[in-house]
Amino acid sequence: MIMKNFVKSFMLVSLAIFATGCNNSRDYKSNSRATGWDLSGRDGGVSYKTDYEEQEPGPGLLFVEGGTFTMGRVQDDVMRDWNNTPTQQHVQSFYIDETEVTNVMYLEYLDWLKQVFPPSEERYKNIYTGALPDTLVWRNPLGFNENMVNNYLRHPAFHSYPVVGVNWIQATEFSQWRTDRVNEKRLADKGYTARDAYKTSSAENVFSTETYLNAPNQVYGGNDSITKGGRETDRKLRNNPDSTNVYVQRKDGELLPAYRLPTEAEWEYAALGQSSLRDYNSYRGRKKYPWDGQYTRSGDRKTIGDQRANFKQGQGDYGGIAGWSDDGADITAEVKSYEPNDYGLYDMAGNVSEWVADVYRPRVDNEYNDFNYFRGNVYTKNAITEEGKVKVLSADEVVYDTLSNGKIIARNTPGEIAQVKIGEEETYLRTQFSKSDNKNFRDGDKSSSRYYDERSTNDKDKKMYNSPDHAVTLKDGELDREFDKTSERTTLIDDNVRVYKGGSWRDRAYWLDPAQRRYFPQDMSTNDIGFRNAMSKVGSKSNKGRRTRN
Known part of the structure; x- marks a missing residue:
């Protein structure tokens, strides 16, 4: 007892x-x-998200834990073109698409634009047409490729193939659209906005993540029945009718960071997938490809002899002899046709090369920055009206770019916040940055500076990057294209060329090395360059906190 x-x-x-x-x-x-x-x-009282745990990955994304690696260390350098600078870099944790963006993913974007901004209306026409991939990239004067011209983008047989014919600018605009659509659905699903609000968009009734965060009463065209029409918002209003905190704010952690193109450092780090080579705080050996081993064929017992990627194996050989030894593709292949790397990412070598965010320069300046390296920062801020409110763009205020090839592209859409470059208020007495556009910051050492003679910075002939300047002007309502015919140009490099990484179906195995890098004009496209999105990780470096050694 x-x-x-x-x-x-x-x-x-x-x-x-x-x-x-x-x-x-x-x-x-x-x-x-x-x-x-x-x-x-x-x-x-004041409210903060005190029970927040971890960021949720956006649709289609996989987690890549950050760390240190040697960027730009190629295994072979037969070109000897001074195109890489091996440098130790540290990359923060991030998320990246499991596969390249596919045709059906991009078609969803096109159909949304067509529905919300009908191209039949003159003021919206260039929003839709400017987003269309260039299907003529498949044509070749000595090749019969009309099948791909007519079918590759839209036929359901190619839905799960990577989208091509998309230039760098179009890829960044898709990323912005994807950000807004994902966050718009999250708000509706969680009861902060009206149910299925994301299914009723129109040109005057559109959602933008940044507009919602900065001017929620102007999103959806100022329609309160949508922005305050969710069950969760209704509950807040019933408990406190005078509350000004009925809208979701950044501090609530409900909205995801932006989808974007990965930086070159992020892409290369993710492609290498060196976690299988980790031995405590160092790597045992070096990887030539995203997979282990020095060969393009598998050495695994179950898949021995199979090609690990889709690439050009030799002159006139895009897949091998039909049958067992064939790699299963002549042009691009359906995503997930080959084994993923150690991070679970598919086609980080072969299939299509991929745009990354960086402006191209021949060398990486590791002496100045070895943390999250990226060249291409242009810092902006929200435009403010005379009334002190953020300026939300109307349909008549959309900014269009006329590209060097004459294509007209919308750089924003109605409902987004206008952006302006930062000024002295943001740069005064700063020690880290002093201007808005930093694409040319520390552009090499003195011998490789942007100008051969710094005393003649206004003389175009003294510029190192004196690339062709193709003029496109509007005369009498018609585009006048003037091709640069001068013979004095010495390079194709300027501030409008971007890095692309990874080999493609058209490339030899040499380009499958993740450290290899090439460049292409940001306003042009090809049939072998696609892209995938990334998203920054907020909070802890690891998804599971610090782990023990054993």
């Missing part, structure tokens, strides 16, 4: 201690460590 009472008493005491510990833990998270105030938002 005494023993029985003792057990009961022990259990009650343990439960009390456990409950107290839980309460203390809960109080610790919901009360401010600075002031002791309640941070849960009860009784109309």
Whole structure:
């Protein structure tokens, strides 16, 4: 009897201690460590997301834990073109698409644009047509490729193939569209906006993530029945009709960071997938391809002899002899046709090369930055009206770019916030940056600077990157294209060429090395360059916190 009472008493005491510990833990998270105030938002007080755990990955993305690696270390350098600078870099954790963006993914974008901004209306015409991939990239004067011209983008047989004919600018615009559509659906699913709000978009009734965060009363054309039409927002209003915090804010953690093109460092790090070579805090050996081993054929017992990627094996040999030894593709292949790398990413070598975010330069300046290296920063801020409000673009204020090839592309869409370059208010007495456009920052050492003679910076002939300047002007409502015919140009490099990585179906195995890099004008496209999206990881470096060694 005494023993029985003792057990009961022990259990009650343990439960009390456990409950107290839980309460203390809960109080610790919901009360401010600075002031002791309640941070849960009860009784109309200030509210913070005190129970936030980890960022959710966006649709289609896989997690890549950041770390240190040697960027630009190629195994072979037969070109000897001074195109790489091996440098140790540290990359923060991020998410990246499991596969390249496919035709059906891009078609979803096109159909949305066509529905929301009908090209039959003159003021919207270039929004849709400017997003269309160039299907003529398949044509060749000595090749019969009309099948791909007519069918590759839209035929369902090619739905799961990587989209091509998309230039760098179109890829970045797709990324912005994808950001907004994903966040728009998240808000509706979580009850912050009206149910299925994302299915009722129109030119005057469109969602933008940044507009919602900065001017929520102007999103959806200012329609409160949508922005305040969700069950969660309705609950907030019932509890506190005068609340100004009914809209989701960045501090709530509900909206995902932007989809974007990966930086060159991120792409190369993800493609290498060196986790299989990790030995404590170093790598044992070097990888030539995204897979282990020095060969393009598999050495695994189950798949021995199979090609590990889709690439050009020799002159006139795009797939091998039909049958067992064939790689299964002549042009592009359906995504996931080959084994993924150690991060679970498909086609990080072969199939199509991929755009990355960086402006191309022959060397990487590791002496100045070895953390999240990227060349191409142009810092902007929201445009503010005379009334002190952010300027949300109307249908008549969309900014269009006329590219060097005459193609007209919309650089924003109605409902987005206008952007302007930062000025002295943001740069004054800064130690890290001093201007808005940093594409040419520390552009090599003195002997490889942007100008041969710094005293003649206004003389175009002294510029190192004196690339062709093809003029496109509008005369009497018609585009006038003037091809640069001068014979004095010495390079194709300028601020409008971007890096692309990874070999393609048209490339030899030499280009499958993730460290290899090439460049192409950002406003042009080919039949062997596609892209995939990335997303920054916020919070901890690891998804599971710090791990023990054993």
